[in-house]
Amino acid sequence: MKVAKQLTVLGIFLSFAIQVSTTPLHIGAFNLHIFGQSKFSESEVVSIISKIVRRYDIILLQEIRDVSETIIHDLLTVVNNEEQFYTYNIVVGPRLGRSSSKEQYAYIYRNETVQILDNYTHPDNDDVFEREPFVVLVRDLTATPVADLVLIGIHVRPSDAEDEINGLVPVYEEAESRYNTSHIIIMGDMNADCSYLSNARYNDLSFTTDSRFLWLISKDDDTTTANSSCAYDRFVVTRLVNNSLIPGSVLIYLFDREFNLTWAEAIDVSDHYPIELQLEGPSDATVPSSASTTATTIMVLTSSIITPSQTPQDSTNNNANIDDDDDDNSIVVGVIVGVITGVITSLLILVIAGLVAGVIIYKYIFKLSHVYPAGQGIVQVEPTTQYEN
Known part of the structure; x- marks a missing residue:
């Protein structure tokens, strides 16, 4: 005993x-800007993108344009070949768009820290979206106990920014109902600034005035590598996620400064910067x-x-009386x-x-x-x- x-x-x-070893979950979103055969042929550009991807436990990639649907998997191969400590996996959405220029979403994630339990493309019955949101149910393996959250990826059509952003409210509600959780992050290039969405229109959106949501990046920020100053890329989170958000972790990753790139070299990578945040083990998330x-x-x-068996011994058992030798x-x-x-x-x-x-x-x-x-x-x-x- x-x-x-x-x-x-x-x-x-x-x-x-196990609880002590819990580490934050690092989440990113990055518009790759026409990522296809041509961009993948530029080895230096691909190397920078690989380094960016490997920064995160899970990252949403947008604007993948490849008819063969193979290049994004080739990128995953590069990521795994260059990474020494983790192995990465991928889930890719269907090709989307009303014209012949179609795009895909993809989430690349670390097998050691993240598990994708489910995914679906939002059923856009009213044709609100040019590129319907891509939703994944994520299991955060870094939390103790492990916790589930939902990521909703979106690349909003610039000319329809107001309608598509408002259309994200029912997308959220569907995901909340499907997975029975409000531990949800909506993220991506929402084109929610500058000529696509004025301050007046932004302030009148049902999605920006809804008390259930918090916009983590303001219109005063700049998420572009271009000469403009626009906060196109956004995180929108619920109260539950906000409670798990690590203070000061919402960042715009200036990869051009990090890798000492010229403006032209940065534009070759993308006209957007990645955005990121970190979550700690949630205290009241879906467990x-x-x-x-x-x-x-x-x-x-x-x-x-x-622990020895506690079944009663027979009264006739010869070992019922233990002598001194047995004690020794x-x-x-x-x-x-x-x-x-x-x-x-x-x-x-x-x-x-x-x-x-x-x-x-x-x-x-x-x-x-x-x-x-x-x-x-x-x-x-x-x-x-x-x-x-």
């Missing part, structure tokens, strides 16, 4: 260590029912491995079991501590020095509205 108690304590430690019992299961299993043997066995248990426990502690240290070192030291060599590649932005938590 003493060994069982020791292993129960070990189970508690394991559950605590799968199986996940909430993980720590308990660990403790139950570890204690049941060695029990002491020896107890000492051996105790030593073995102590060694195993120490090894597990070292392994877990090493994993935690490795994650911290890579996430916050190596990765920072690797991705931010100049320390100039990010611009922090302020939300247009703040909720009270």
Whole structure:
């Protein structure tokens, strides 16, 4: 029973260590600007895009234009060939558009930190959208317990910006109903600024005045690499997501400064900057029912491995009366079991501590020095509205 108690304590430690190792979920959205055969043939451009993709746990890619539907998968191959620590996967939507110039959405994500549980293209029965939103149900494996959230990707047609942005309200409601959660982020190139959407029109939109939503990037920001100053790319989140948002993590990633590119070189990559945010393990987000019992299961299993059977012994059993020799043997066995248990426990502690240290070192030291060599590649932005938590 003493060994069982020791292993129960070990189970508690394991559950605590898992919680300590939780890291933020890094989410990005990037309009690649006519990403097809021609752009993929430029190796330096593809290398920059690969570095950008590998910055995130999951990233929405927009404006993929490739009749063969192969180039985005070739990009994934480049990403995996260049990455040393993670493996990446992809989910791609259908080709969309009313004209012959059709586009696709794609989400590229780390297998180690993200799982895509489901995806669908919004059924646009009223033909509101040029490119119907692409929705994914994401399982955040970095959270303890693991948590699910929904990402809605959109590339709004510039000339129909007002109607398409307002049309995102029923898209949100459908996703909320389908997955029974309001842990939802709507993101992408919404063309929600400058000549496509004036300040007056922006302020009158039902989607911008709806109290359920928070726009995280303001009209004063610039998400373009072009000479204009326009906040086309946006994150729109719910109150629930806002509660999980890491303060100061909503950024515009200035890859041209990060990689010392000229204006012409940056435009070759895209006329948009990526936008990004980070979420911590949600306290009240959608948590799968199986996940909430993980720590308990660990403790139950570890204690049941060695707990002796409690079935009653027959009164005629010859071992009913234990003599002094048996006591000595029990002491020896107890000492051996105790030593073995102590060694195993120490090894597990070292392994877990090493994993935690490795994650911290890579996430916050190596990765920072690797991705931010100049320390100039990010611009922090302020939300247009703040909720009270």
